[in-house]
Amino acid sequence: MAIKVINAILWRSYLAATSSALWGLDNSQYYIELTGTDFDPFFGVTSAQSTDERGNKAFTVKLEDFDGSNPTDPYDLKVIKLRDGVARAGNYQVLGQRESQAYPLWQSKRGPQKPYQEMDSEERSKNFMVVVRDSDGLFHARWIRPEDFAALPQSIQALLVSKSVGWSEV
């Protein structure tokens, strides 16, 4: 067992769009969107980061390998920040999160147990995608199910329900 102290957490509640990407329900939905907040400090993004062919800021977040049961290799999370002058400018998109291409611990059934539409409101409100940054600056990701949510420290629970998407130092 390796225990790592974490100093920041990013969360995204389970929404229909996220469900569409992870379960492959909508051919146009292949990313998970992060809105309403500047996530650059969380990811450690600097202005020197590269841009994609459309001028969006593009960067890679290296997720550490998961070394428990059914382990996974390190995973490159490809993220863009939409440039000014386009719809939803300033929003972040975590790309390539469709079905089997998604980060393994977020994939359908391993992460969310059901599509969003098949959950009742209570179940929907206790599912989250999370990325944490440890004290060494390394990133780890998990999917929070209702049973995981119940086991979270209360202050982390309060953070996750405070808004649908965000990040915070802890």
Added chain:
Amino acid sequence: MIEPIQILEALETHTNVLLYGPPGTGKSYLMKEVQNLFQHKYGGSESNQYVIDTTAERKSLTSQPAKGALARWVTFHQGYSYEDFIIGLRPASRTDGSTTGGLSLEPKEGALLDLAARTGSGRGLLLIDEINRGNASRIFGEFITLMEADKRLAPDGSIGKSTVTVTLPYIGTSQKIDLGDGVTISQQFNMPRNIYTLASMNSVDKSVAPLDAAIRRRFHIINLRPTSEDLARAAGVNGAKSEVAEVAVSLLISLNRAIGLHLGPEYMLGQYYLPTNTALGSLDQQDAEKLLAEVWRHKLLPQVLELLHARPTVCASVLRIPEVAGKSGVELIEPSDGEADSGASPFILNVASSTDDASIYKYLKTFKFDQQSSESATTESTLNVGSSSN
């Protein structure tokens, strides 16, 4: 009855404490309670620091126990080793760049070394259940010296005149084990002053592995024996419906007197042989009789038979078989003269499973009478040995 706070106070005074007693006297329960008290007193059970377990997919995000009060629980057994407790080697992928692929052996901290390194200037509590079930002297290795408080670092963390520095195996002179969060372990190691050890040892199992005298000497020993107060509390004799509870207490007092006389007090039966979820004194008479009969069939009688299996006539006497002929759920089968001449021996036959609850309860009530009549011949202090420490 000894309270957890008394054990915590003994730890603070003597550093290492051994709870020694028969099975069922609540040793493990007391250890857990002392751990709770320790963490509450020296830093609370949780800190505001959060951690992720990189090997857990579910429930992986938790609070880190307060650094001021760390605790580790280990259970010794035949397979438990120095490598688990102090330091060992484990395979790791090569990362030095000089070779590609393959494995190398890297030093890996054990439970005590990990606790000592992480505790730093805080306080740490090591809980060792069943200390005599492992080979304690091999498991401790050179750390047996560091169990003595005066061989450790001074309270301010400095090296004192009597501080002993040990050279850890498997770590090179310039090598370190990185535990994360700025905590490392080097080849030269000193034990922090504020590491406490609370261990338990079952007095009946002393033949499994007698505790090394050098280890025993370093522990303050608290003897736990079932007192009438412990038994009464466990049975719930202060409840509104206490007749069966009183029978249960009398039964255990009577059995313990006999066991003590024939085998020694370390074999007595503790209060946890009685039901722990539901006190007998809280039940209706019929339910309580049924429960006590079940406890007799499946816990108490098998234990008495096991303890006295080599002495069937003594066992028959302890169980009052001659006096209650045929009503107890146990029978003494004795050989005829001819069978005895051919080498046959008497034995005890356990038929409790086919004896009804009412008959068993009627039989168990005879112990209440027995205990009352014997009180004039023996004092409370010799009948029930209280908790004591030395």
